Amino acid sequence: MTYEKREFIADLAVIGSGLAGMAASIFALKRGISTAQAGNTGALAYTTGYLDLLGDAGTGAAEHLGDPWAGIRELQKSQPNHPLARVPENDIHEAFTEFTSFISECGIAYGAPGKVNLKALTPAGTTKPTFSVPATMQPGVDALASQARCVIIDFKGLRGFSGRQVVANLKDRWPGLTTERVSFPDMPMGEIYPEVMARALEVPGTREKLADAIKSVRGDAQVIGLPAILGMHNPDLVMTELSRLLGCPVFEIPTMPPSVPGIRLREMFEQVFPKKGLTLVPQQKVRSVEFDTDSVQLVLADNHGPIIIHAKAVILATGRFLSGGLEAEQTGIVEPLVNLPVAQPTSRDSWYSMEYMGRDGHAIHQCGIRVDDAFRPLDKDGKVVDPRLFAAGVILAHQDWIRGRCGAGVAISSAYRAVQGAEQIILQKNN
Amino acid sequence: MTSSPTSQAGTAIETVKTDVLIIGGGATGTGIMRDLALRSVHCRLIDKQDLCAGASGGNHGLLHSGARYVLSDPHSASECREEGEILKRTSSQCIENTGGLFVAVKGDDEGFIRDFPALCQAAGIPVQELTPKEALELEPQLSKDIIAAYAVPDATIDPFRLALENVNHARELNDSTYHPHTTLCDFEIGDGRIIAAFCRDSRTGKELRIVAKQYVNAGGAWAMDIARLAGCNDVNLLYSKGTLLISHDRLTTRVINRLRPPADGDILVPGGTVSVLGTTSLRTDDLENVRPTIAEVDKNVVEGTAMVPALAHARYIRAFSRVRPLVQHGDDQNDRNVARSFALMNHEDQNLNNFCTITGGKLTTFRLMAEKTSDLVAKRLGNTEPCTTATTPLPGGQACKWTEPGASPKYWYEANNSEDMILCECEMVPQSAIDQIVLCAPGAENEMTLEAIALRSRAGKGPCQGSFCGIRIASYLYDRGYYQDTTGLHHMKSFFNERFKGLRTIIWGQQAAQMELAEALHCGLLGLDRLEEKKTNKADNE
Numbered sequence: 022m023t024y025e026k027r028e029f030i031a032d033l034a035v036i037g038s039g040l041a042g043m044a045a046s047i048f049a050l051k052r053g054i055s056t057a058q059a060g061n062t063g064a065l066a067y068t069t070g071y072l073d074l075l076g077d078a079g080t081g082a083a084e085h086l087g088d089p090w091a092g093i094r095e096l097q098k099s100q101p102n103h104p105l106a107r108v109p110e111n112d113i114h115e116a117f118t119e120f121t122s123f124i125s126e127c128g129i130a131y132g133a134p135g136k137v138n139l140k141a142l143t144p145a146g147t148t149k150p151t152f153s154v155p156a157t158m159q160p161g162v163d164a165l166a167s168q169a170r171c172v173i174i175d176f177k178g179l180r181g182f183s184g185r186q187v188v189a190n191l192k193d194r195w196p197g198l199t200t201e202r203v204s205f206p207d208m209p210m211g212e213i214y215p216e217v218m219a220r221a222l223e224v225p226g227t228r229e230k231l232a233d234a235i236k237s238v239r240g241d242a243q244v245i246g247l248p249a250i251l252g253m254h255n256p257d258l259v260m261t262e263l264s265r266l267l268g269c270p271v272f273e274i275p276t277m278p279p280s281v282p283g284i285r286l287r288e289m290f291e292q293v294f295p296k297k298g299l300t301l302v303p304q305q306k307v308r309s310v311e312f313d314t315d316s317v318q319l320v321l322a323d324n325h326g327p328i329i330i331h332a333k334a335v336i337l338a339t340g341r342f343l344s345g346g347l348e349a350e351q352t353g354i355v356e357p358l359v360n361l362p363v364a365q366p367t368s369r370d371s372w373y374s375m376e377y378m379g380r381d382g383h384a385i386h387q388c389g390i391r392v393d394d395a396f397r398p399l400d401k402d403g404k405v406v407d408p409r410l411f412a413a414g415v416i417l418a419h420q421d422w423i424r425g426r427c428g429a430g431v432a433i434s435s436a437y438r439a440v441q442g443a444e445q446i447i448l449q450k451n452n
Numbered sequence: 453m454t455s456s457p458t459s460q461a462g463t464a465i466e467t468v469k470t471d472v473l474i475i476g477g478g479a480t481g482t483g484i485m486r487d488l489a490l491r492s493v494h495c496r497l498i499d500k501q502d503l504c505a506g507a508s509g510g511n512h513g514l515l516h517s518g519a520r521y522v523l524s525d526p527h528s529a530s531e532c533r534e535e536g537e538i539l540k541r542t543s544s545q546c547i548e549n550t551g552g553l554f555v556a557v558k559g560d561d562e563g564f565i566r567d568f569p570a571l572c573q574a575a576g577i578p579v580q581e582l583t584p585k586e587a588l589e590l591e592p593q594l595s596k597d598i599i600a601a602y603a604v605p606d607a608t609i610d611p612f613r614l615a616l617e618n619v620n621h622a623r624e625l626n627d628s629t630y631h632p633h634t635t636l637c638d639f640e641i642g643d644g645r646i647i648a649a650f651c652r653d654s655r656t657g658k659e660l661r662i663v664a665k666q667y668v669n670a671g672g673a674w675a676m677d678i679a680r681l682a683g684c685n686d687v688n689l690l691y692s693k694g695t696l697l698i699s700h701d702r703l704t705t706r707v708i709n710r711l712r713p714p715a716d717g718d719i720l721v722p723g724g725t726v727s728v729l730g731t732t733s734l735r736t737d738d739l740e741n742v743r744p745t746i747a748e749v750d751k752n753v754v755e756g757t758a759m760v761p762a763l764a765h766a767r768y769i770r771a772f773s774r775v776r777p778l779v780q781h782g783d784d785q786n787d788r789n790v791a792r793s794f795a796l797m798n799h800e801d802q803n804l805n806n807f808c809t810i811t812g813g814k815l816t817t818f819r820l821m822a823e824k825t826s827d828l829v830a831k832r833l834g835n836t837e838p839c840t841t842a843t844t845p846l847p848g849g850q851a852c853k854w855t856e857p858g859a860s861p862k863y864w865y866e867a868n869n870s871e872d873m874i875l876c877e878c879e880m881v882p883q884s885a886i887d888q889i890v891l892c893a894p895g896a897e898n899e900m901t902l903e904a905i906a907l908r909s910r911a912g913k914g915p916c917q918g919s920f921c922g923i924r925i926a927s928y929l930y931d932r933g934y935y936q937d938t939t940g941l942h943h944m945k946s947f948f949n950e951r952f953k954g955l956r957t958i959i960w961g962q963q964a965a966q967m968e969l970a971e972a973l974h975c976g977l978l979g980l981d982r983l984e985e986k987k988t989n990k991a992d993n994e
């Protein structure tokens with residue numbers, strides 16, 4: 022069987038469909054830039070739905086940052102190469118606002134970015150600092166803050182989410198917290214899965230039965246917490262309906278990834294982008310990128326055969342090891358697609374510290390692609406590799422998204438700057 | 453001693469009694485416990501950490517045919533052969549009878565190759581010559597550059613299962629007791645006898661006094677330190693550190709040995725679904741911070757590649773190091789030439805008649821070491837029952853079976869209980885396994901650490917190295933009420949910290965992605981890196 026080669030022409034090509042790639046496409050759409058996006062979903066499916074900006078500026082402070090903006094100002098002084106230190110604060114704010122309002126309009130409401138970090142709940146009963154949470158999770162943040170009487174509902178057959186665990190670890194800080202277990206309506210015996218439960222709750226009858234089951238155990242709770250199962254495509258509606266049936270606020274706590282909130286985002290992007298005129302080739306790895314004089318060409322293939330994307334500018338948002346944007350070989354770390362130089366320690370022995378959970382984290386996370394202030398990758402001599410090439414997201418060097426609690430912050434902010442830069446190139450070419 | 457002993461905090465120390473106190477829960481200590489229990493002698497076994505915390509839990513798992521030692525130590529070679537045969541008969545649930553090959557590649561010493569079969573025969577080890585082509589047919593992963601190959605009766609042994617079964621059998625026989633995380637701290641000595649042993653629970657800090665008729669030091673590499681606590685200066689040990697690597701896949705069916713005098717990276721031992729490559733050998737003084745280095749890992753890979761080229765690009769999931777105690781007689785410079793046989797010291801010339809030390813040797817010879825030690829102890833106790841471990845089959849304990857690779861999925865499918873959810877997906881360990889271990893495995897206790905559970909099952913042994921199942925199992929333990937407060941989070945943290953030690957040097961390729969995800973979950977999501985230090989009971993006591 023021979024396949025026809027398909028060619029697409031766009032002004033901007035975005036490589037990578039993680040948070041940075043998605044954000045880049047959103048910003049490009051907003052600016053009316055014709056865009057093609059390709060590449061694996063990466064770590065998106067692993068997100069909890071929480072969007073972090075910055076939780077730790079590496080100052081050794083005992084507490085996480087209450088004010089991420091103060092942390093960013095700290096980074097500007099102490100780590101000027103940190104991607105968050107290189108994006109003007111206004112742009113970071115604008116980027117978060119554009120990003121969250123876009124996804125809110127598309128059906129997954131998010132809180133508008135504010136001035137402070139929120140304390141959000143985790144499935145282990147710990148809290149994490151984050152910046153913007155889905156509307157379905159906000160009442161949990163509020164309930165912890167106000168110490169409302171709250172019952173966490175968990176489910177027979179749902180593995181890895183234990184209300185008793187949440188309560189055991191929070192009880193000292195939140196005396197009004199209790200837990201109850203119910204059976205999910207109309208499910209067979211044995212293990213049940215969050216994704217299946219979420220889809221089932223889009224059906225009104227299931228919601229009513231679940232509300233009945235919860236009513237019988239809720240006691241005098243003022244607010245009710247559940248694992249993240251409140252619908253797949255209409256979480257806000259499912260939440261509103263369930264609170265109406267129960268007569269009090271309900272909220273979600275993320276489950277261990279891959280979890281429903283991550284899948285929601287992915288499915289939403291995959292549905293919305295093509296409708297908005299974006300060329301999306303999801304789940305396919307770009308095989309090579311060629312920089313010709315008149316265009317940048319991305320070569321890839323899907324089930325229907327080879328694809329070539331021609332673009333005027335390209336944003337590399339392929340993530341780190343988990344998504345394949347960086348590869349760790351026994352002898353060193355490489356960027357396999359464009360073969361960009363990777364800033365890294367001199368030997369493998371320095372990649373990881375001796376203590377796994379030591380305060381300073383690990384040098385390997387600081388490695389990555391070095392860029393200039395316009396987020397254009399630099400070669401070994403510090404020169405721009407190609408004026409049409411930009412990099413965004415956690416592939417960037419000089420940041421530790423894990424310990425900094427800044428994965429979404431780096432992704433969204435750098436994507437914003439990369440799109441600004443790409444727009445200028447495209448405007449020049451179009452003139 | 454007149455008044456009853458009190459702890460530093462001034463409270464009375466609990467005292468327990470037994471016939472024999474055994475210090476060290478490795479293969480040797482647990483073997484002695486079973487041997488004595490079979491002679492109706494009651495024992496208490498203590499380990500400062502847990503079963504197989506020393507060399508017994510960090511070795512190659514090779515049940516030596518003896519062929520490796522035919523040149524350097526023919527006596528050990530014959531010992532290994534005999535013991536191997538006995539264990540295959542009596543303890544088959546702990547053994548996979550894989551067979552082994554010795555292979556030489558271009559450039560290896562021709563003289564050694566030529567002499568090898570005769571040396572094996574002299575030690576009574578059956579040996580069969582193979583052409584390189586035949587060897588390659590048996591083991592397709594072998595190098596095409598092989599110039600000689602011999603088949604020998606090597607096998608593999610699961611030391612965890614072995615130790616658990618030993619303890620379990622002793623418990624069934626006469627209620628002999630195992631005390632995990634109980635460190636021997638001091639002896640009370642008088643009149644040429646040890647009167648009592650002072651121990652401390654290394655988790656809670658609680659002190660315990662054990663009064664026995666006989667005291668056995670089976671402390672492996674720590675045997676010199678323990679003997680000194682009893683005032684004995686006749687145990688002289690050197691320490692040799694060995695580092696091994698575990699590959700994600702099983703590369704060969706048989707044990708593959710390099711046909712040359714023992715050196716680095718020259719044995720590849722299959723174990724269930726993985727292979728174990730090793731070892732290196734480095735002098736060390738440090739017994740407490742033994743960790744693999746990048747140089748050792750890379751050395752093993754380079755050397756191993758000569759026999760099995762696929763090792764160059766294999767995915768590794770773990771590296772580990774342990775220390776071999778070398779009983780010092782002369783001042784031989786080459787650690788590999790020091791006799792690998794064991795030493796049993798009765799300490800009578802140190803003016804003690806109820807204390808002995810057994811150390812050195814090999815996992816393969818643990819039964820014989822236990823027999824000799826138990827003979828001495830029994831004689832001192834006036835017990836005339838003979839040793840029966842060479843003929844009595846080791847019974848299979850219900851809660852001991854979970855360490856066997858591939859066993860969990862089998863039991864799980866057989867039981868076909870849809871309510872019994874899988875907690876460790878790499879190794880298919882279900883809830884029911886965890887329940888059984890927490891309730892009745894040797895050393896089980898109410899609030900068990902994740903390390904203790906992992907030691908008694910396959911949980912955490914697969915490619916994710918516990919990074920997911922550690923979270924799930926902890927969650928399950930909370931759910932069942934075993935964990936009741938933030939202590940469970942600390943157990944998670946220390947489990948992940950511990951597993952990391954085995955990962956740090958092999959994080960490349962796919963393992964880098966695995967590690968990034970793990971840290972994102974453990975630190976980024978759950979915030980375990982920011983867990984507030986908990987006040988331990990230990991601190992309370994001080």
Ligand SMILES: Cc1cc2nc3c(=O)[nH]c(=O)nc-3n(C[C@H](O)[C@H](O)[C@H](O)COP(=O)(O)OP(=O)(O)OC[C@H]3O[C@@H](n4cnc5c(N)ncnc54)[C@H](O)[C@@H]3O)c2cc1C
Nearest residue numbers: 476478480500506507508511512514636672694814815816
């Ligand atoms: C790298 C390496 C590879 C090996 N490969 C093989 C092989 O393939 N085949 C083979 O047959 N042999 C092999 N061996 C040898 C074999 O592992 C050992 O001979 C055997 O396990 C020793 O068992 P043991 O019980 O005497 O000592 P250990 O297993 O070391 O047990 C000693 C125990 O004493 C405890 N202890 C120490 N101090 C105290 C205290 N104060 N209070 C309480 N407890 C204490 C420790 O925690 C430890 O658990 C290998 C050894 C090494 C290091």
